[in-house]
Amino acid sequence: MSMSDWNIVTRSMRSRLFSSVVTVLSVAIAVGLVTLLVSMRNAGENSFKRGTGNVQMLISKEPGPLPSVLNSMFYAEAPGNPIAWAEFLELKRSYPFAWAVPTQLGDSYQDAPVMSTDASFFESFQPAQGVEWALVSGRHFGAPFEIVLGSDAASRLGLGLGDTVALEHGAPRTQGGHTHDEFSFEVVGILGATGTAHDRAMFTSLESSWILHAHDRRESIFGHGIVTTIDDLIDEDMKITAVYASLGERKAALVQVLSALRRDPDWTVANPSDTVGGLFSIVSNIDQVLLAMAIAVMLSSGVSILLALYNSMEQRRKQIAVIRVLGASRKRVFGMVLTESAIIGLLGGVVGIVLAIFCGMLVTSVLAQRVGIVVEPALPLDGYLFIVLASVALSCVAGAIPAVVAYRTSVVRALRPSM
Amino acid sequence: MYLPSEKPRNLKGLSQNISRTKHDQTRFPAHKPKNSHGSTIPLIVSEPQPHNALQISGLVHRYAAGQTPVIQIPELAVRTGQQLVLTGSSGSGKSTLLHLVAGLMDPAEGSVRIDGTDIHALHGHARDRFRGRAIGMVFQTHHLLHGFSAEENVMAALMFSDIPRGSHRARARTLLDTLGIPTPTQRVEKLSVGQQQRVAIARALACDPVLVLADEPTASLDPENADVALDLLQQACRSSGAALLCVTHDRRFIDRFDRAEHLNAPHEQLQAALEGA
Numbered sequence: 001m002s003m004s005d006w007n008i009v010t011r012s013m014r015s016r017l018f019s020s021v022v023t024v025l026s027v028a029i030a031v032g033l034v035t036l037l038v039s040m041r042n043a044g045e046n047s048f049k050r051g052t053g054n055v056q057m058l059i060s061k062e063p064g065p066l067p068s069v070l071n072s073m074f075y076a077e078a079p080g081n082p083i084a085w086a087e088f089l090e091l092k093r094s095y096p097f098a099w100a101v102p103t104q105l106g107d108s109y110q111d112a113p114v115m116s117t118d119a120s121f122f123e124s125f126q127p128a129q130g131v132e133w134a135l136v137s138g139r140h141f142g143a144p145f146e147i148v149l150g151s152d153a154a155s156r157l158g159l160g161l162g163d164t165v166a167l168e169h170g171a172p173r174t175q176g177g178h179t180h181d182e183f184s185f186e187v188v189g190i191l192g193a194t195g196t197a198h199d200r201a202m203f204t205s206l207e208s209s210w211i212l213h214a215h216d217r218r219e220s221i222f223g224h225g226i227v228t229t230i231d232d233l234i235d236e237d238m239k240i241t242a243v244y245a246s247l248g249e250r251k252a253a254l255v256q257v258l259s260a261l262r263r264d265p266d267w268t269v270a271n272p273s274d275t276v277g278g279l280f281s282i283v284s285n286i287d288q289v290l291l292a293m294a295i296a297v298m299l300s301s302g303v304s305i306l307l308a309l310y311n312s313m314e315q316r317r318k319q320i321a322v323i324r325v326l327g328a329s330r331k332r333v334f335g336m337v338l339t340e341s342a343i344i345g346l347l348g349g350v351v352g353i354v355l356a357i358f359c360g361m362l363v364t365s366v367l368a369q370r371v372g373i374v375v376e377p378a379l380p381l382d383g384y385l386f387i388v389l390a391s392v393a394l395s396c397v398a399g400a401i402p403a404v405v406a407y408r409t410s411v412v413r414a415l416r417p418s419m
Numbered sequence: 420m421y422l423p424s425e426k427p428r429n430l431k432g433l434s435q436n437i438s439r440t441k442h443d444q445t446r447f448p449a450h451k452p453k454n455s456h457g458s459t460i461p462l463i464v465s466e467p468q469p470h471n472a473l474q475i476s477g478l479v480h481r482y483a484a485g486q487t488p489v490i491q492i493p494e495l496a497v498r499t500g501q502q503l504v505l506t507g508s509s510g511s512g513k514s515t516l517l518h519l520v521a522g523l524m525d526p527a528e529g530s531v532r533i534d535g536t537d538i539h540a541l542h543g544h545a546r547d548r549f550r551g552r553a554i555g556m557v558f559q560t561h562h563l564l565h566g567f568s569a570e571e572n573v574m575a576a577l578m579f580s581d582i583p584r585g586s587h588r589a590r591a592r593t594l595l596d597t598l599g600i601p602t603p604t605q606r607v608e609k610l611s612v613g614q615q616q617r618v619a620i621a622r623a624l625a626c627d628p629v630l631v632l633a634d635e636p637t638a639s640l641d642p643e644n645a646d647v648a649l650d651l652l653q654q655a656c657r658s659s660g661a662a663l664l665c666v667t668h669d670r671r672f673i674d675r676f677d678r679a680e681h682l683n684a685p686h687e688q689l690q691a692a693l694e695g696a
């Protein structure tokens with residue numbers, strides 16, 4: 001193989017291996033940080049939106065759409081204002097819903113929230129668009145005091161089919177909640193993972209939950225030692241906290257129903273996907289600060305390229321002068337230094353993206369294990385390509401000053417024997 | 420002021436040079452510096468010929484406009500294949516002259532033709548390419564590319580030539596073999612000083628130049644190695660047909676060359692002028 005500009009550039013980088021590697025690493029860290037930040041932001045939003053599934057409307061009596069979505073779909077806290085069962089039935093009659101699933105939150109087992117609902121929860125509601133509920137083992141709940149576990153709840157609590165649990169009143173980690181020791185729930189099914197907040201919840205029938213609360217009410221009247229069954233339920237016990245609803249493909253109807261419900265002061269209605277989007281637009285301020293910091297890191301890595309190449313110019317003046325004497329034009333020498341910066345940018349970009357993907361995978365597995373949320377910190381291919389190109393472009397800008405120094409190197413002065 | 424007080428002895432073609440010098444002094448009176456502080460060289464000899472490897476005419480160089488010239492050469496020619504040594508004390512402008520000839524500096528006046536081409540009429544890329552192909556340079560401190568092997572150093576010169584890339588390595592190896600470098604793949608910094616100088620000679624001759632410029636090629640070598648290196652340089656130039664312009668402050672070698680000239684430093688000229696007054 002004959003000698004080429006490429007040989008000279010790569011050999012020059014190898015001869016300053018330490019400096020070259022450190023510079024590439026500094027670019028890689030900056031690129032990695034920016035990539036991770038951008039992809040995590042996308043992933044966070046996507047993951048949240050994923051958790052809203054095919055629900056077009058979340059109807060509740062919460063103070064606003066955001067707490068309603070956070071509490072009733074992401075299990076943040078127990079929702080406050082209950083909806084009477086009769087009100088739910090009236091609501092269902094009043095609007096042309098394709099489906100409306102009643103849900104009630106308020107109990108928990110250890111740190112797993114318990115969602116009380118009916119069979120339509122598993123039939124109509126999809127936890128993520130196009131994702132149907134699947135049972136890993138057992139069956140859905142039927143009779144009272146049967147409970148089904150989300151995949152994450154099952155693995156974290158170490159529960160299996162046939163195990164029994166006593167629920168606590170209140171959302172997980174609620175101070176002062178009491179345990180409903182009188183009723184034990186039997187695990188009858190374990191759900192497959194959906195990659196949403198629902199994976200860390202437990203599911204039982206509305207009647208089961210109502211009986212627990214009817215028992216509390218009755219104990220306060222009749223004292224301890226009584227037995228409460230489904231027949232003891234009165235209207236006061238039969239409450240839910242939110243309705244998951246959809247009008248299917250009828251978009252025009254959806255707009256009408258949404259605006260009608262929004263006008264009704266009794267109801268709080270949220271379009272979960274929009275609400276999550278709105279939440280992220282609030283968070284995006286912080287996000288922009290982080291992005292600005294990442295860009296600052298990127299710029300400082302640009303400066304490190306500049307310094308590394310500029311300092312190397314002192315050592316390389318003689319080499320540049322010799323190449324000029326051999327017949328290289330100023331432009332060609334300029335190009336060689338710029339090529340070197342571009343290589344640093346390219347290597348830094350690629351290594352940075354690999355770093356970001358690796359860290360992303362780590363974060364994903366930690367989030368999936370701890371929170372049960374599937375975050376996929378991936379950018380589309382052209383996103384990665386853009387980041388690499390941006391890294392190369394930034395490196396070239398940083399390399400321009402040393403390249404000009406190379407361009408202007410005085411051959412005569414550089415070749416003068418040193419004193 | 421001119422050569423006579425320092426006439427080299429046993430110099431081939433000396434009488435001819437002197438006679439031509441006199442002839443040229445009358446031919447180009449305008450170039451004769453009067454009370455000048457600039458370096459001058461005896462006016463030489465050859466008629467401008469289309470095939471002279473080097474033809475300098477009316478060359479004047481100043482460090483800054485309006486200053487006294489540091490180099491002033493009315494006429495100097497080196498024929499194809501001829502070997503000329505240019506002596507002069509430190510500061511006489513020998514290296515500057517080589518830089519002017521190589522087109523690394525621009526003169527205030529005059530022209531430098533290499534194989535008939537005025538190198539200073541070429542600009543930028545064209546001049547660099549021309550230099551790469553027509554001129555080979557050997558330096559006192561070799562100026563090899565460290566981190567590269569001996570053959571890569573020679574191939575680096577070939578990079579800028581029109582010689583087909585496929586033949587570069589074979590050509591470099593042949594040259595290095597001829598010059599007694601048995602390990603062409605060894606990095607140059609691992610070679611002895613003498614071997615490094617051979618690699619530098621091979622590099623200078625790689626592109627079949629018409630003119631080789633050697634700037635104190637023996638200064639960093641011990642006397643024995645200096646002899647060998649100079650032998651090799653001269654032999655290599657002879658074999659390739661390249662003319663050789665060698666500048667040195669060491670007058671021991673002048674009788675090896677076809678011709679020898681002396682370049683006076685400005686202070687020497689001033690002294691000569693005062694003594695003559």
